[in-house]
Amino acid sequence: MSEETEEAPPDVHHYQDRSEVPWDIQNYWAQRYKIFSKFDEGIWLTDDAWFGVTPEPVANKIAEHMASSAPAGCSILIDAFAGAGGNTIAFAKSGRWKRVYGIEKDHSVLQCAKHNAKIYGVQDKITWFEGDCFEILRNQLKVLAPYSAIFASPPWGGPGYRSDDVFNLRKMEPYSLQFLRSEFSLFTENMVLYLPRTSNLKQLAMEVKDDKKVMVMHYCMETSSKALCVYYGGFNMQ
Numbered sequence: 001m002s003e004e005t006e007e008a009p010p011d012v013h014h015y016q017d018r019s020e021v022p023w024d025i026q027n028y029w030a031q032r033y034k035i036f037s038k039f040d041e042g043i044w045l046t047d048d049a050w051f052g053v054t055p056e057p058v059a060n061k062i063a064e065h066m067a068s069s070a071p072a073g074c075s076i077l078i079d080a081f082a083g084a085g086g087n088t089i090a091f092a093k094s095g096r097w098k099r100v101y102g103i104e105k106d107h108s109v110l111q112c113a114k115h116n117a118k119i120y121g122v123q124d125k126i127t128w129f130e131g132d133c134f135e136i137l138r139n140q141l142k143v144l145a146p147y148s149a150i151f152a153s154p155p156w157g158g159p160g161y162r163s164d165d166v167f168n169l170r171k172m173e174p175y176s177l178q179f180l181r182s183e184f185s186l187f188t189e190n191m192v193l194y195l196p197r198t199s200n201l202k203q204l205a206m207e208v209k210d211d212k213k214v215m216v217m218h219y220c221m222e223t224s225s226k227a228l229c230v231y232y233g234g235f236n237m238q
């Protein structure tokens with residue numbers, strides 16, 4: 001890479017050895033090449049971002065599914081919660097989209113995403129926005145709405161998120177399922193939500209209007225589900 005002079009913000013790291021890694025990230029450290037296969041090329045992460053990145057094989061599979069099932073007129077993909085770039089990079093690599101937009105509100109995390117996209121050689125295919133995705137969709141990207149699909153991997157949390165067998169998406173924090181659906185529907189019905197594997201399927205189905213279908217796909221690694229994606233709108237999963 002040519003950007004040896006690129007300065008990481010103070011809360012961004014490329015750990016090189018387990019001894020440098022904070023204790024609560026040590027489990028994730030063991031999976032670093034699953035998270036980013038090019039980890040050793042200098043991947044940047046904030047300590048919080050480790051918990052939320054979509055592992056590369058899962059991100060690639062989602063990108064493949066979205067590419068093959070998106071409505072024909074959809075040429076723009078907006079990653080509303082870009083994080084450190086796990087999904088955004090996979091979408092850009094897929095080659096399906098005329099343009100990929102990545103929105104992230106945390107400055108340091110966005111710097112990670114930009115830097116990581118360079119490592120994967122896809123920086124020229126992505127337009128980045130720093131700020132609140134709901135405002136940016138409403139105020140800056142509205143003109144793209146007729147050609148766009150949204151992918152959203154929101155932060156996961158809320159009462160019972162770790163303990164309940166079936167997670168109540170009405171209580172998801174900071175954004176409930178209903179909030180995400182109603183905000184993103186103002187922009188487009190073509191949306192894919194990346195949600196906890198224990199998500200309440202009845203609640204997902206209640207968001208489907210009339211006789212439309214919705215597809216829920218679990219994404220697994222090493223025989224266990226990491227998460228599910230729910231495909232709304234014109235996505236046509238066979």
Ligand SMILES: C[S@@+](CC[C@H](N)C(=O)[O-])C[C@H]1O[C@@H](n2cnc3c(N)ncnc32)[C@H](O)[C@@H]1O
Binds near residue numbers: 155
């Ligand atoms: C689970 S992470 C996304 C991980 C990402 N898919 C990846 O693979 O790296 C969720 C991200 O959403 C960001 N976020 C939360 N609320 C946001 C908002 N309103 N607008 C934009 N970004 C937001 C957080 O800062 C966090 O980085």
